[in-house]
Structures are given as C-alpha cells and as structure tokens.
Amino acid sequence: MLPNYIPAHVPISWYLILSAMLFVLGVAGFLLKRNIVTVFMSIELMLNAVNLSFIAFGFMQHTVAVNAQVFVFFVMVVAAAEAAVGLAIIIMVHRNRKSLNVDDIELMKF
C-alpha cells in the first residue's frame, strides 16, 4: 500500500529526532521571545519534548515500560506546580512594573 521507502512500523529514532527538534524549538523560543509568559510557555514545550523522549525509551524496553510512564507522570506534576508558582510571580512582577516585556524587568532596583 505504501511506497517502498516508508517503513510499515516507525523506528524509535524518529520519535527521538522529533523530541530533539521540539526541544530545540523550545530553547529558541526561550531565547528569542520578549514576552515573559511566552518564555514560560517555551519552558513547558521543552518539558513536553523530554516527556516524549521518556515514553519512546519506555517503549523500547520489552518488559518494564511502565517505569518511564511513572516518571512522565511525576514530570507533569512538577510542571504543574512550577506553572502555578511561576505565573503567580509573573502577576506580581506585572503589578510592580506594569509591563510584561522582559526588557523592562532587567534592572534590579529603580
């Protein structure tokens, strides 16, 4: 049904390549964007890329694949806690500096 050069099952290296590319895009967003909430979202993208890596490695092992999935569960929980606290900090910064641009928040004291 498919052409010859497309395999019937997906090799694991493809999942890892996708995970690496998403991670690099996350780093690019972290360094390039000016809005602080978008920078925070790039961090979440990096965490998601790492989750995909974990699950791909878990799939590679024949017997105990569930270890990787439990780890991903913990990563999600920690990401949730970090998102809550980080957004609270961002709201406080906005209250004081009235701006969400990282270039305006670079001085320690006015």
Next chain:
Amino acid sequence: METILFFVFAALALGSAINLIRESHPIYSALSLVAVMGALAGLYLLLGAEFIAVVQVIVYAGAIMVLFIFVLMLLNAEEEVKIDRTKIAVRLGYPLLVLLAVEIISVLRAKFPSEITSHADLLNGDNTREVGRMLFDNYLLPFEVTSVLMLVAIMGAVVMGKRKS
C-alpha cells in the same frame, strides 16, 4: 497505517511549535502550545501509553494551559513589539539551525539503528492498572512527596497572588 498517523501527529506538533515562536500575540502562542500537547497525546497513544496520553490532555492541555490563558487574559497581554536584529544574526542563524538539525539526526540514527520496534505486548490495554500498581508499590515515597510539593505550590501561589490591603 501507524506510519501515516505518526507523520500526521509529528507534522502537527512541529508546525504548532514553529507557530509558537513565530506568532507575536501571546494568546495565539498559547493556543499553538495546546495543539502541540494534543499532538503529543496522539503520539503517546501510538507508543502504547494510553493512560499518560489522556492524563496529558486532562492535566497539561486542560488545566495548565487554561491557567496560562487566564493569566494572559487578566493581564491584558498585547502583541510584542518588534526589535531590530543584526543582519549577521539572521544570515548565520538559519544555516546554523539546519546544520544543528542534520547533526542531531545523524547522531541519533547512528546510536539507535532502524530496528523495527513493534512491541505488541505493550498494547494489551492494561496500562492504567500497571501504572497505578507501580505508583503505589515502588514509587510510593515520591508520590507522597509530590503531593506535599503540590500543597506548598498552592500555598505559595495564593500568598503571592493576594493584594496587600
């Protein structure tokens, strides 16, 4: 069939991630991130992790991203101002990016040669039970510690969010 689904989800994930960086309005970036998470949930299903796929949608896409969108709506986020970049950065940046991509792909393909991985025994539908058993047997201490972590995070967020009145 599995390959076609992989390409669809991978294209959706990569396209949304690139859109996240290219968009100037932060709410469109947030919605692109939700699309990335949905595509990743599809990929987890292909890898036999159905519990994690649904938990990803419920927790990440349905709760954490809603929190991000709430904060963006409340703080009235606007479009980013364009800053000038030097010409050298643009002219060198894209070729170096392609070089990095080629390097990563070749290293990963050398380290994990294309073995056909179809572990049918993982797709027997017992995933939730196994994850639950593992959480309460081997990983009980981290489980309890993360619940304390969540409590601390909630307290911190509430204390920091209050107005001083």
Next chain:
Amino acid sequence: MTPFATFLIATLIKIALVLFVLLTSLAYLVWVERKVAGRIQNRWGPTRTGPHGLLQPLADLIKFIFKEDPTPVAAERLIYFGAPFMALVLSLMAITVIPFGGSVKVAGVTTWLQITDLNIGMLFIFAATSLGVYGIALAGWSSGSKYALLGGLRSSAQMISYELSLSFSVVGPLILAGSLSLRTIVDSQAGYWFHVIPKWNCIPQCVAFVTYLIAAFAETNRVPFDLPEAEGELVAGYHTEYASMKFAMFFTGEYANMVTSSCIATLLFLGGWQRPFDKIGSFDWAGYIPTAVFYALAVILLVFSLKRARLVERIVLPVFATVCILIGSLFLWTPFHDPAEGVFWFAAKVLFFLLLYIWIRWTLPRFRYDTLMEFGWKYMIPVTLANVLITGFIVAWRTGH
C-alpha cells in the same frame, strides 16, 4: 469483505445514526423545556407553531439562519469565529464512548451498540469536559467587550472548580466496578438483591450520586449555577456578542452537554440499559413493559385528539398514536426486542434526568458568585474526598487486603 472494511462501515453507520438521533433529540429537547417551563409557570408554552407547538424548533432554526450576523469591531477575528465550533465539537466528542445497549446482530455482523469501547472510556469523557473550558474562555475574550470577558472568566472558573468534585464523585463507582471502560461499569451493575432491588450504584453510592448531579449542573452552566448567563447580571455573559448561527452553536453545545451528563449519570449510577424488575420464577413479565408503555401512550393520544379545537391537531395526534401502536407491536418480535429493550430503558432513564434538569431550572433561584465558589471548594470537595476514602476502605476490607 475484510474484517477491517466491515468494522469501518459499521462504525460509519453508527456515527451517522447517533449524530442524527442526537441532533434531532436536541431540537426537541428545546421544545420539551419550553412546554414544561410553561406548565410549571401555569401557562401553555408554545402552541401556535404547528400542532402543540411541535414545529417551534423548526421556526427557531429558520430564524437563526436568516438573522443578521454582526461582528464587533474590537473582536479577534480568528478566535471569534472558531470558538463556537470548538464549543460544539467538544460537547459532541463525549458521545462516542457512551454505550446505549447490549450487542445487536444485523446482516450477519455483530456490533456493540456503542461507537467505540475504549478501555479508558471514563478518562476520555473527563478529557472532553476539561477541554470544554476553552470554548467558553476564548469566546468571552475574543468578543472584545467587558461583559463578555467577565462572563467568560467567571464561567470558566466555575467549570474548573466543579471539575474536581465531578471527578471525585465518579471515582466511587469506578472503585466498585474495577475498570474505566463504560461497558464494564454497566455490566458490574447487573443482578438483583433479594430478587427485588437492582444492584445499581445509586444505592451504595448515594452520596456520590447527589454530588455528581450537583457538579454536573455546575459543569453545564445550568441553574442554579448559571450566573455567567444570567440576563440581569451580565447581559448574556460569554455569548453577548454572538448572534444567529454562532449563538445557535453555543446553545446546541449547552444542550449536548446536558444530554451527555445525563447519559453518564445513568451509566454510572442507574445501571445503564439494565431493567429494574427481575423475572418472577422464569416468567419474563418485565419484557412486556415497553409494549405496554407504547400502547398506553397511543390510548392517551387518541383520547386527547377527541377534544381539540384545531383540525390539524385532530389529524396529527391519531397519526402519532398509530406510530406508537406500531412500535409497541414491534417490541413483541423477538429479534427486535432484545437489543431494543436496553435502548428503551436507557432512554427512559436519560429522559428522567433531563426532566430533572428542566424541573430544577424553573424551581430554584441562582447562586451568587462567591457563594458558588465557596460551595464548590469548601463543601463539595471534602464530601467527595470522604466518599472516595470510605469506598476504598470498605472495598479493601471486603477483599481481604
């Protein structure tokens, strides 16, 4: 034909059938609500459009299609047009895992009366509910008006608060059934205690039943939790700036949410498609109940048709009575009786919950926003958590762990 091809065609037919039945029943649910609302308020409800106001949904549809559709200047175009679609699609997604009955054998192919039986069916429904918050929050924000933004934020905050108690209420029946698949949950409620009381989950899990209903009312934004849509407080909340077809999509999405919540309540707590009456000895008297109900309905319709003033009503009602007699006689034919009896009981229970929704809407006043949030966080969550703890403890004690 290959097994995959038969599976594909069977699934497509099921999707078309379920979608058709669901959308038609949504339209007539609006009619039922207006009639029942009228009767509770001691008036008739719609009577002019067609006999007994039965063409009222059609009139509403025509109005929605031809009405002017203005777009506010300050609206974010892409999200403003996309939000109603999102709300409607996410409401309809949950129907795909709901089982309506046992299995049926048509043209040599045996299929479940369910579009697909996921082994994580209940979590899929939670996922659809969690994503439903997006439709409302984005609709409120993208309208570019203060009332809409406030209404959207309040409504989404209410929905996420009550999602927690909804999930905890559902965990009780899940512990008793031991699986997340909806078909297994219903099958675990088969049987009778003392041959009289059916083993439905509403009896051992009565607290979870009540808290599930309260949380479902809050999730679907119905009274007494409908402050975000109240006309006195916030004009119309998140759908203030939406007109005609887009408003119709929100409206349909809200009623679809109602139907989905009722279906889940029957599956989890009221035993799904199981009948409430046991056989006496080996005589299956309860199998004749659908036939008896349809015949009685036909007689009632015939009696009503004798005293009508309008000619149209005097003709239409006997036609309906004939249809009821035909369906009742169809139930006496065994190949139709066995699968259709399950669907009959399922539909009866869902109808009970929908009437409960409508009855409560026109009886109770609405919550104020701060008491609503306080109730959700301070009272519902401890009660549902205690229910989960006690259920788990009792199950563990009985299985000897």
